[in-house]
Amino acid sequence: MATILIVDDTAFMRMTLKNILEKNGYEVVGEAEDGVQAIEKYKEFSPALVTMDITMPNLDGISAIKEIVKHDADAKIVVCSAMGQKSLVIEALNAGAKDFIVKPFQPDRVLDSLKKFQ
Amino acid sequence: MDKNSLKPEQIDILKEIGNIGMGNATTSLSKMLEEKIKMDVPEVSLISLSEVPELVGGPEKPVAVVFSKALGEVSFFIIFLMPEHSALNIIKALTDGETNEFCYMGRSVIREVGNIVGAAYLSALSFLTNYTFKQTPPILAIDMAGAILGTIFAEADLADDTLLLIKTILNTELTDFEGYLFIVPNWEKFKSIVEILGLELEE
Amino acid sequence: MITRVKIADIATQRGSGVLITVGLGSCIGTVFYDSKSITAGMAHVLLPDSTQFNSKKQNAMKFADTALPLMLDNMLKKGALKKNIVAKIAGGSKLFEFNTPDGKTEISVGEKNIQAVKKTLKHMGISLVAEDVGGTFGRTMKLFVDTGKVEISSLEGYKKLF
Numbered sequence: 001m002a003t004i005l006i007v008d009d010t011a012f013m014r015m016t017l018k019n020i021l022e023k024n025g026y027e028v029v030g031e032a033e034d035g036v037q038a039i040e041k042y043k044e045f046s047p048a049l050v051t052m053d054i055t056m057p058n059l060d061g062i063s064a065i066k067e068i069v070k071h072d073a074d075a076k077i078v079v080c081s082a083m084g085q086k087s088l089v090i091e092a093l094n095a096g097a098k099d100f101i102v103k104p105f106q107p108d109r110v111l112d113s114l115k116k117f118q
Numbered sequence: 119m120d121k122n123s124l125k126p127e128q129i130d131i132l133k134e135i136g137n138i139g140m141g142n143a144t145t146s147l148s149k150m151l152e153e154k155i156k157m158d159v160p161e162v163s164l165i166s167l168s169e170v171p172e173l174v175g176g177p178e179k180p181v182a183v184v185f186s187k188a189l190g191e192v193s194f195f196i197i198f199l200m201p202e203h204s205a206l207n208i209i210k211a212l213t214d215g216e217t218n219e220f221c222y223m224g225r226s227v228i229r230e231v232g233n234i235v236g237a238a239y240l241s242a243l244s245f246l247t248n249y250t251f252k253q254t255p256p257i258l259a260i261d262m263a264g265a266i267l268g269t270i271f272a273e274a275d276l277a278d279d280t281l282l283l284i285k286t287i288l289n290t291e292l293t294d295f296e297g298y299l300f301i302v303p304n305w306e307k308f309k310s311i312v313e314i315l316g317l318e319l320e321e
Numbered sequence: 322m323i324t325r326v327k328i329a330d331i332a333t334q335r336g337s338g339v340l341i342t343v344g345l346g347s348c349i350g351t352v353f354y355d356s357k358s359i360t361a362g363m364a365h366v367l368l369p370d371s372t373q374f375n376s377k378k379q380n381a382m383k384f385a386d387t388a389l390p391l392m393l394d395n396m397l398k399k400g401a402l403k404k405n406i407v408a409k410i411a412g413g414s415k416l417f418e419f420n421t422p423d424g425k426t427e428i429s430v431g432e433k434n435i436q437a438v439k440k441t442l443k444h445m446g447i448s449l450v451a452e453d454v455g456g457t458f459g460r461t462m463k464l465f466v467d468t469g470k471v472e473i474s475s476l477e478g479y480k481k482l483f
Binding site: 167168169171176177178180185257258259261262263264265266267268269271272273279 | 327328329330343344345346347348365367368380383414416417430431434458459460461476
Binding site for chain 2: 009055082085
């Protein structure tokens with residue numbers, strides 16, 4: 001069972017993702033509400049996969065991706081963000097994200113993406 | 119800002135910005151709710167601060183407001199306002215009836231809806247202008263419309279008494295939902311967007 | 322007569338009736354009252370300080386430092402005496418949590434407004450006899466002109482009379 005860390009500042013979105021993932025055989029090992037927590041929890045749990053929001057307090061998702069990739073060049077991070085602007089997608093991918101999913105999403109879109117990186 | 123400082127063609131462009139941005143935002147919201155959403159044609163107006171609460175049913179009306187700032191070459195405010203009963207209905211719809219109050223989870227649903235609507239608006243605007251906009255994490259308040267809007271205007275540090283307002287109203291039937299999106303730009307800076315689009319429209 | 326005071330607005334009234342301002346968030350409702358001449362004034366102040374802006378078309382009723390002296394002038398014209406006037410204030414709440422990029426919480430506009438109104442009152446030599454400020458909810462402020470009593474209410478059923 002692949003371990004996964006969910007990063008999103010809204011409890012509702014974390015719950016939605018958690019439901020989708022747990023129903024499909026993933027083990028959610030941690031949840032983070034901002035970029036700072038994301039980095040801490042990544043180091044603590046070394047999850048196989050990460051879902052990452054962009055717009056968050058304290059530290060945004062793109063900055064968090066950069067820090068996590070610095071710590072672990074093989075980190076598998078999939079962005080789930082409402083910010084679908086092309087330039088931001090490119091920025092996130094350049095920072096080291098493997099895929100970019102724009103909210104609102106269909107559950108299959110998330111599952112298909114994560115499968116590729118297991 | 120002068121009431122007459124908007125030319126008809128500029129108003130058309132601002133309406134178009136409202137239209138395309140809201141079209142995208144509406145599509146997102148409609149995906150979340152899995153139903154059709156009706157969108158009125160955006161209204162562009164220069165309006166006195168004190169009149170804004172009247173647009174949404176008066177200063178005492180209980181509303182939920184998600185507020186964020188768009189930051190980039192041009193910065194502006196994004197205000198997504200829903201009457202309280204609309205907010206409760208959307209919470210119910212998105213949690214499959216499990217939550218119908220402004221508890222921690224309920225508030226978080228509203229914040230996410232506001233986030234997605236605002237971000238979709240920015241995506242469309244970014245596509246139109248080639249500008250990149252970042253967004254501050256949306257914050258939520260549930261209270262009297264006048265109290266919330268007054269607080270936002272105070273945060274805006276507005277030197278002028280007049281706001282440039284792009285207002286769009288959304289309606290749904292199944293969920294019984296009504297929402298208002300206000301874009302409050304600093305007109306001096308927003309002009310450059312209007313100019314870019316104006317040139318493109320002439321071509 | 323019921324007179325509504327909007328955002329960045331002032332009203333004065335003599336003898337009887339009600340002055341009301343609905344939906345004070347970070348804004349401050351300031352009431353002046355002269356019980357001898359039964360003259361009342363109410364201001365809905367949006368921002369603390371007019372000197373931060375150098376726009377020519379400023380609305381003096383918007384800022385604490387300009388709205389309160391203006392309200393005093395209006396009351397004196399209606400026959401009030403400055404030495405009889407006392408003040409009551411309400412509002413200055415914090416409806417949103419604004420964070421700076423480094424995660425620290427800023428001083429809210431509401432708090433800045435409270436300080437600015439108090440400073441202006443002190444400067445004008447008008448004594449503040451009652452207040453209901455701060456918190457995280459919006460208020461409606463009513464002033465009964467005949468008695469000088471102020472009633473504060475909120476959506477959640479909060480009530481205060483002073």
